[in-house]
Amino acid sequence: MNTDGLTTGKDSGAHHLVERWVGRTLRFGVWTSAGLMVAGLLLAWLSAGSLRLPSENPPPGEVFRSLLAGSLDPVTLMFAGLLLLMLTPFLRVLTAAAGFAAEKDRRFVVVALVVFAMLLGELVFSLR
Amino acid sequence: MSTVSFLLLVLGGGVAGTMGAMLGLGGGVFLIPFLALVFGLPMHQAIATSILAVIATSSAGAAMNVERQTVNLRLGMVLEIATVIGAIFGGVTANILSGEVLSRIFAALLLFVSFMMIWRTRSDIDAAAPVINGSFSSSYRDEATDTVVTYSVKRVPVVLVISFIAGNISGLLGVGGGIFKVPAMHMVAGMPMKAATATSNFMIGVTAAASAFIYFAHGHLNPMIVSPAVLGVLGGSFLGVSVNRRIKGSFLPWIFAVVLVLVSIWMFWRTL
Numbered sequence: 001m002n003t004d005g006l007t008t009g010k011d012s013g014a015h016h017l018v019e020r021w022v023g024r025t026l027r028f029g030v031w032t033s034a035g036l037m038v039a040g041l042l043l044a045w046l047s048a049g050s051l052r053l054p055s056e057n058p059p060p061g062e063v064f065r066s067l068l069a070g071s072l073d074p075v076t077l078m079f080a081g082l083l084l085l086m087l088t089p090f091l092r093v094l095t096a097a098a099g100f101a102a103e104k105d106r107r108f109v110v111v112a113l114v115v116f117a118m119l120l121g122e123l124v125f126s127l128r
Numbered sequence: 129m130s131t132v133s134f135l136l137l138v139l140g141g142g143v144a145g146t147m148g149a150m151l152g153l154g155g156g157v158f159l160i161p162f163l164a165l166v167f168g169l170p171m172h173q174a175i176a177t178s179i180l181a182v183i184a185t186s187s188a189g190a191a192m193n194v195e196r197q198t199v200n201l202r203l204g205m206v207l208e209i210a211t212v213i214g215a216i217f218g219g220v221t222a223n224i225l226s227g228e229v230l231s232r233i234f235a236a237l238l239l240f241v242s243f244m245m246i247w248r249t250r251s252d253i254d255a256a257a258p259v260i261n262g263s264f265s266s267s268y269r270d271e272a273t274d275t276v277v278t279y280s281v282k283r284v285p286v287v288l289v290i291s292f293i294a295g296n297i298s299g300l301l302g303v304g305g306g307i308f309k310v311p312a313m314h315m316v317a318g319m320p321m322k323a324a325t326a327t328s329n330f331m332i333g334v335t336a337a338a339s340a341f342i343y344f345a346h347g348h349l350n351p352m353i354v355s356p357a358v359l360g361v362l363g364g365s366f367l368g369v370s371v372n373r374r375i376k377g378s379f380l381p382w383i384f385a386v387v388l389v390l391v392s393i394w395m396f397w398r399t400l
Contacts, residue, residue, distance in 0.1 A: 018201065019194045019195055019197065019199075019201060020195065022190075022194050022201070023190075023191045023192070023194045023195040024191075026187045026188070026190055026191035026194070026333075027188075027191040029187060030184055030187045030188045030191070030362075033184075034184070034358075034359060034362060037351075037355040037358065037359055038359065040351065040355060041134070041355050041356060041359075044352070045131075045134075057344055057345070057347050057349060075351060075352075078351035078352070078354075078355045079351050081351075081355065082180060082344075082349060082351055082354055082355070082358075085180055085183055085184055085187075085358070086180070086183065086337055086340045086341065086344065087337075088183065088187050088333065088337075089183060089187070089333040089334040089336070089337035090337065092187070092333065092334065093205075093208075093334060096201065096205060108202055108205065111202075111205050111206055111209070112205055114209055115205060115208050115209055115212060115334065118209070118212045118213065118216070118338070119212065119334070119337060119338055122212075122216050122219075122338055122339075122341060122342065123341045126341040126342045126344065126345040127341060127344075127345055
């Protein structure tokens, strides 16, 4: 792979844009998922004894549907936290692609989308 | 799960995260032995739990480093192509291998990590000459010296190969793989140590996510175990960074290297 001559941005102002977006996405993902896990653990502790774990990990879609329906089931909250944490890198790659697109840096939009396609392929292959 | 088990997981994760951050490693190197040897978790579950912890610590650290410009975002994303491919292969392979085989490979990794820790204290690795006319040029402000460091990198194809190996080990054993990438980016590509460490850490979240769903689909993620362990590691890593600023000394890697060698022997012994 010939990488000679590549630079890391059009100018320093553009740099700040993509890096700010990526930083915010990571922060949102980590702290929201940590919040969901803490909430799930607290509810699990309060409902000690009545907690039942599913025998298999539930499909991610089902977890998020339950959460959006207002479920306060401790296991659902914890699974939602775990899944959001696992999806945070996906969001980070998409955010970077959007940031590179805003900078009109097409070459790195392609790089980010290649990484995203591989992650998505792994997700679909694993959950099929 | 009992309150004692819950507290043990938070505490064990906290200690693993603190020790990892103090040494500039992810928490996985310490978390997996704790979960497998002390907590008695099957090896696949210990690895899966560590992968989630690695995503959390990498993402939290990267959020700060990206905004401080120490991460070379574009180089990191190119190298991620290699780490992701490696991690997918590693994750698939791990779910074919038995827990005993994984324990033995992990024991060997611990020996390698302890060797690298000592080597880093004895080698003059910070003296790598800066690359002037390379690729992926970038700059950041070094807060310690209050100067702007401008650099570029060389031999990217070699670092791509090493990144593939690091990704493979990450997917196979649930560690970040920085122990391979940071020396490669610094010594082979000529990146300043601070940028190499930040860029490697930035890549780890995506690399770990590449194998996370494989472990999830195999049912190795138990939320009652992963949640307290991840929260413990996350808290511990912040504590470790703060402690690291106050404690300076070359004795730390030696102590941890000895601990890792002993853990490696314990882990291997258990499989006999």
